[in-house]
Structure formats: C-alpha cells, structure tokens
Amino acid sequence: MSAQDILVLAETNQEALADISLELLAGARQLAGGTGGQVVAVLLGPDGAKHADALSAADRILVIDDLQLAAFSPEPYLAVLESVVSSEGPRAVLIGSTTIGLDVAPALGARLDAPVLSGCQQIVVEGDTLKVTSAICGGKILADVEVKGSPAILLVLPGSFRPTEETGAAQVETLPSPVALKPGAVTFEELILPEAGDVDITQQDVLVAVGRGIQQEGNMEAAEELAHALGGELAASRPIVDQDWLPTTRQVGKSGMIVKPKFYLALGVSGAPEHQEGMSSSDLIIAVNTDPAAPIFEVAHYGVEMDLMDLVEPLTEAINARKGEA
Amino acid sequence: MVALDFGEVDDTLFTAAAKGADQIVKIPYDEDVPPPLRQAAAMYAQAIKELQADLVLIGVNAHDELEGVLAPLLALNLELPYVGVIRGVKSGDGAATLQAFKEFPGAVMARMNVKLPAVLGILGADQPPRYVPVSRIRAAMKSTEFQEQEVATAAAEPVATVQRMYHPEVGERAEMLEGSEQEVAQRIVEILAEKGVVK
Structure with a gap:
C-alpha cells in the first residue's frame, strides 16, 4: 500500500453489490491514474468474497470477514474502517453519499483528523492537491474545492461516475477484523420491506412524477389523470411522500426507487441529485418547472419553463385527442 | 432546542416556541460566516452537555453542508453513540432504549435498537410536518425568552479551500419547448x- 493509493468502501444492499460500489471504483481508477497508486476496495461482512468478481476494477479487494459486520451498524463499521484506513494510508477514501456513507464518513474523517468533503461529483489530482467539484443546495450550486490533507475522505454522489470496464489485479484478501468487534449501543434488528400491493413503479413504461411544484394535494388528481391518459402511473419526489400525498413505494430517488421508464415526465420536480439518482437513466425525460435554473433540466431531454398546473390539463386533452384519432 | 445564533435563526426558534419547545438555548456567535463544521460540532456539544439530554435529535442532509455532516461529528464530540438517516423513532423495550428506523434505498427501513443516551440524525419525520398559525408565532415572539449559553471553542480551520462557487450550466441537455x-x-x-x- 502506498500513500498514492485510492481506497473505496464497497457497499452491499440486501446481499447484492450496490451500484455505488462500481461507480466509486470507476472514479478510483481515474484518480489512481493520476496518483500512480493502486485501487483498493474494502468490503465489510461475511461472505463478501462472493462479490469479488464484480469488483475486478480494483487492484486489491480486502474482505473483512466478521459476523458483527453482517448488517450495518455504525460503530463496528467505523472501528474497522478507521483501522483499515490507518494501516493502508491511502491518498483518498471514496465513500458513497448513501445511508451508510453519511453515517461513517464524517466520523471517520474526524477520528483520523482527515479532511471530509460532501457531495463530490468530480475529482482530479494535480500534484499534491485533489481538486473536487461538489454539489450543494440540492445541486443548484457547485463548489470547486482544493484538498491538500491526506487521506481525503470523499463522500461521492451516486451517478457521478459510470462503472468502468477497466480491470485491476483484483487480488482478493479475506481478513479477520483488525479490531475486536462487539455489538455497540446501536444494533441492527431487522429490515422492513415496503408493503406489497401498491403499483411497482420500477415496472412502468411511463411515469408522471410530481414534486413540490404541485403545491396542493388537491392538484394530485389532475396529475394522476394525465398519468393514466399516458398509460402510466404517478410517482413522486421526496417532499410529496413526506406530505403523505403518495406512499413511499412511489418515491423516486436515492432512498426511493430507481426507475428507467420509456418516458419520465417530471412535473414541478427540482431535480436534486438524490432524485436524479433514481431516474436519470430513463429513455425520455421531459421536465416542467417554473425555475429555469432547476437541476432537473440538466438531465431532461426536453424542458418547459412553465407552471405545471397550466400545462397538465391541455396536455391531458391533447393526449386524449391523439388517442381518439388513433 | 439548541441553535447557533447565526443568520435568521430567531425565526426558526420562535416557530419552535410556538410548537411547544419548553427551553430554547442560543449559542452566541458574532462572525459573518458560519463556523467550519468541526468547530460548529464542538460548539453545539458544549452547549448540549450542559443540558444532560438522554436523546439528541439533529437534522442530516442539510443543503449547505460541504465539509461532511454535522450530526455524527456532534455525537463524537458528545462521546455518544450515533445513527443517522432516520425516518421514525419509537420507544424501545426498556426505558433506556428506543427503536430508530433508518432509511435504505427501495423504500426499505432498517429497525435499529438504540441504547440511550444517544444522538440520532433525522432525515425526515414519519408524519407530515405540522405547521403553526402565524398568530401563534407572533405570540411566541412576544412571550419567549431565549437562554444564552456562551461556549469557548478554538477556531477550526476549514478542511479544504473553496476556489469557486457557481450555478451549474442551465439546460445543458434539455431542449426547451416554447409557446403557449x-x-x-x-x-x-x-x-x-x-x-x-x-x-
């Protein structure tokens, strides 16, 4: 291990390798090309070796095999990462801006007295400096930041890097935990899956997603009529689910569903990075928003700067008229 | 409720008072820019230690956090256990435990058992936010007195140097449709x- 290496925390989600792991490896390969170091993936938990093939972009894959790491709880994860990062001494540690990463990365940085940056989208190396572009304010502001401290702990936004075909030496090292682990004050009890019975938005060809711009619950009906006219279903961004106007099973984004429909109509959705993460792979995206600076227009193929309620009814009528002609 | 005296925090605190906060503590802070995250965590921790709280709730995923996340840093400073990205909390089996529901992708929740005292990073409520009438906020503005808690912390250097902040290019990909x-x-x-x- 050298001070030029890039370390990646690989995550699993319900026993499958999380997409973010492959994205981070792609980012790490780019960075390692600049530092001249290796890419080291760290996977926590028993049976982690079964994911090694998928992590072939790494030069080394460290699997920390301990039953205390079978499910996420913050203290055991943090204790192991602190030990591994201390002993490996990498130039940077890439951690996904995920429910796990948000818990461990800041504390890891503080314990190691290492710099931490959130919302990282682009990372390049110039000499002894890491130049990072971070997204804040829901993606409406970008910050170009220079980090000199090492190791830099970088919380990387999902979707920032495309998984790479490039491979490394992929040498797998299955190791016991470097520190004695015991249950902490916070312990995992069970996973609670969403209730079955609602529409599975991941299987829909057409989704009409509503965001805060819908303004009132009473406006949801018009959006649903439009969705049905298109042969699709309603989805939503987080504020709508937080208001209980739609169930969590309809939420698109980081903590909701990842969808890839043929057509995604975003109505009054600002398009924060957390939302884009769930829908940016849709075949066709049309966004309607009154804010011309809304980040949703960065991923949309077509945009309309308009109050969504001014468009919903004429659009529903135009679609129904078209269907009547067909 | 504890808050750093920066920006328009009084509006938030009066709203909290109108919603029923029993005690509101303001940490004096006179600078023009907010403190670096690690300094803020140390300041909050000093004020909160005085309160000897069993449970500290703090938001996560703030839109302006660039140097990490405040919530786990606060827990470290308080030397308390922490779990974040929480969407719901229920009482636990014993008086000194609770159940916290941590959000995972795919509308999945993890039920976590938490021994108190602890810090929880709250992503959102499991019920819609409750708003209070402006009249009650105005009444709170007249009747509420904030308690001030001076804290002494060494100024922390930012962990990175911000070179530039800017809006992303608009409509880089979207073809804008015009007309009626x-x-x-x-x-x-x-x-x-x-x-x-x-x-």
Whole structure:
C-alpha cells in the first residue's frame, strides 16, 4: 500500500453489490491514474468474497470477514474502517453519499483528523492537491474545492461516475477484523420491506412524477389523470411522500426507487441529485418547472419553463385527442 | 432546542416556541460566516452537555453542508453513540432504549435498537410536518425568552479551500419547448408519438 493509493468502501444492499460500489471504483481508477497508486476496495461482512468478481476494477479487494459486520451498524463499521484506513494510508477514501456513507464518513474523517468533503461529483489530482467539484443546495450550486490533507475522505454522489470496464489485479484478501468487534449501543434488528400491493413503479413504461411544484394535494388528481391518459402511473419526489400525498413505494430517488421508464415526465420536480439518482437513466425525460435554473433540466431531454398546473390539463386533452384519432 | 445564533435563526426558534419547545438555548456567535463544521460540532456539544439530554435529535442532509455532516461529528464530540438517516423513532423495550428506523434505498427501513443516551440524525419525520398559525408565532415572539449559553471553542480551520462557487450550466441537455400551453402540449404529444410512447 502506498500513500498514492485510492481506497473505496464497497457497499452491499440486501446481499447484492450496490451500484455505488462500481461507480466509486470507476472514479478510483481515474484518480489512481493520476496518483500512480493502486485501487483498493474494502468490503465489510461475511461472505463478501462472493462479490469479488464484480469488483475486478480494483487492484486489491480486502474482505473483512466478521459476523458483527453482517448488517450495518455504525460503530463496528467505523472501528474497522478507521483501522483499515490507518494501516493502508491511502491518498483518498471514496465513500458513497448513501445511508451508510453519511453515517461513517464524517466520523471517520474526524477520528483520523482527515479532511471530509460532501457531495463530490468530480475529482482530479494535480500534484499534491485533489481538486473536487461538489454539489450543494440540492445541486443548484457547485463548489470547486482544493484538498491538500491526506487521506481525503470523499463522500461521492451516486451517478457521478459510470462503472468502468477497466480491470485491476483484483487480488482478493479475506481478513479477520483488525479490531475486536462487539455489538455497540446501536444494533441492527431487522429490515422492513415496503408493503406489497401498491403499483411497482420500477415496472412502468411511463411515469408522471410530481414534486413540490404541485403545491396542493388537491392538484394530485389532475396529475394522476394525465398519468393514466399516458398509460402510466404517478410517482413522486421526496417532499410529496413526506406530505403523505403518495406512499413511499412511489418515491423516486436515492432512498426511493430507481426507475428507467420509456418516458419520465417530471412535473414541478427540482431535480436534486438524490432524485436524479433514481431516474436519470430513463429513455425520455421531459421536465416542467417554473425555475429555469432547476437541476432537473440538466438531465431532461426536453424542458418547459412553465407552471405545471397550466400545462397538465391541455396536455391531458391533447393526449386524449391523439388517442381518439388513433 | 439548541441553535447557533447565526443568520435568521430567531425565526426558526420562535416557530419552535410556538410548537411547544419548553427551553430554547442560543449559542452566541458574532462572525459573518458560519463556523467550519468541526468547530460548529464542538460548539453545539458544549452547549448540549450542559443540558444532560438522554436523546439528541439533529437534522442530516442539510443543503449547505460541504465539509461532511454535522450530526455524527456532534455525537463524537458528545462521546455518544450515533445513527443517522432516520425516518421514525419509537420507544424501545426498556426505558433506556428506543427503536430508530433508518432509511435504505427501495423504500426499505432498517429497525435499529438504540441504547440511550444517544444522538440520532433525522432525515425526515414519519408524519407530515405540522405547521403553526402565524398568530401563534407572533405570540411566541412576544412571550419567549431565549437562554444564552456562551461556549469557548478554538477556531477550526476549514478542511479544504473553496476556489469557486457557481450555478451549474442551465439546460445543458434539455431542449426547451416554447409557446403557449396548448402549443407546448401539442409539441410534447408529437415527441411522444415520434418516440412511440403514444400511438
């Protein structure tokens, strides 16, 4: 291990390798090309070796095999990462801006007295400096930041890097935990899956997603009529689910569903990075928003700067008229 | 409720008072820019230690956090256990435990058992936010007295140097559709027909 290496925390989600792991490896390969170091993936938990093939972009894959790491709880994860990062001494540690990463990365940085940056989208190396572009304010502001401290702990936004075909030496090292682990004050009890019975938005060809711009619950009906006219279903961004106007099973984004429909109509959705993460792979995206600076227009193929309620009814009528002609 | 005296925090604190906060503590802070995250965590921790709270709730995923996340840093400073990205909390089996529901992708929640005292990073409530009438906030502004808690912390250096902040380029990919509502609606239907979404 050298001070030029890039370390990646690989995550699993319900026993499958999380997409973010492959994205981070792609980012790490780019960075390692600049530092001249290796890419080291760290996977926590028993049976982690079964994911090694998928992590072939790494030069080394460290699997920390301990039953205390079978499910996420913050203290055991943090204790192991602190030990591994201390002993490996990498130039940077890439951690996904995920429910796990948000818990461990800041504390890891503080314990190691290492710099931490959130919302990282682009990372390049110039000499002894890491130049990072971070997204804040829901993606409406970008910050170009220079980090000199090492190791830099970088919380990387999902979707920032495309998984790479490039491979490394992929040498797998299955190791016991470097520190004695015991249950902490916070312990995992069970996973609670969403209730079955609602529409599975991941299987829909057409989704009409509503965001805060819908303004009132009473406006949801018009959006649903439009969705049905298109042969699709309603989805939503987080504020709508937080208001209980739609169930969590309809939420698109980081903590909701990842969808890839043929057509995604975003109505009054600002398009924060957390939302884009769930829908940016849709075949066709049309966004309607009154804010011309809304980040949703960065991923949309077509945009309309308009109050969504001014468009919903004429659009529903135009679609129904078209269907009547067909 | 504990808050750093920066920006328009009084509005938030009066709203908290109107919602029923029993005690409101303000940490004096006179600088023009907010403190670096690690300094803020140390300041909050000093004030909160005085309160000897069993449970500290703090938000996560703040839109302006660049140097990490405040919530786990606060827990470290308080030397308390922490779990974040929480969407719901229930009482636990014993008086000194609770159940916290941590959000995972796919509308999945993890039920976590938490021994108190502890810090929880709250992503959102499991119920819609409750708003209070402006009249009650105005009444709170007249009747509420904030308690001030001076804290002494060494100024922390930012962990990184911000070179530039800017808006991302707008409409880099989107082709903007112009015209009246009817014209735009018609154009969208044409696009959907071209793409085979509608017949």
